[in-house]
Amino acid sequence: GQNIDQPTEMTATEGAIVQINCTYQTSGFNGLFWYQQHAGEAPTFLSYNVLDGLEEKGRFSSFLSRSKGYSYLLLKELQMKDSASYLCAVRLMEYGNKLVFGAGTILRVKS
């Protein structure tokens, strides 16, 4: 089966840095996505990693280690609007490259 694990909840302070981890055990790995989802809204794309290493995009960075089955999303200079759920999703090579999602990490940013 496919297994993706993320912490359920995290709390951080405005202006700080937070790292959200994702570990996965899947067959036929073909890339990893991070999405942001505000309460009651649609998920929106944040980042994509297919090769090992760090991808940086403004205040957000994502890291991948395929050998360890591990990724993290790094959020810098936290703002109140970053309070949301962060979804890790693995794309599988089989089954038409479908995405398998983790349950998501609820991030609460406090002032």
Added chain:
Amino acid sequence: DADVTQTPRNRITKTGKRIMLECSQTKGHDRMYWYRQDPGLGLRLIYYSFDVKDINKGEISDGYSVSRQAQAKFSLSLESAIPNQTALYFCATSREAYNEQFFGPGTRLTVL
């Protein structure tokens, strides 16, 4: 204007009723997907379609059916709704397998 739209946005229905959720997109993407989201379980794939003539079951297709009426339209039906189908349903599209998926605003379905 939204690129991926879903109707209705909210629906309350009774056990045994037939329900159809509709999804339309103006992004010109070939690939369309239906997911359901439940607290603590994340998004789970119900059905997906790579083009009008290609429909595939996802992880949790039992109790659901779909219709791809055109490249831009993908409908999800619950033939006889049951309470454990109460969930938030999302439609998504992607240009190709290697691209990110774009999600509609969701339909909140409650089955009493």
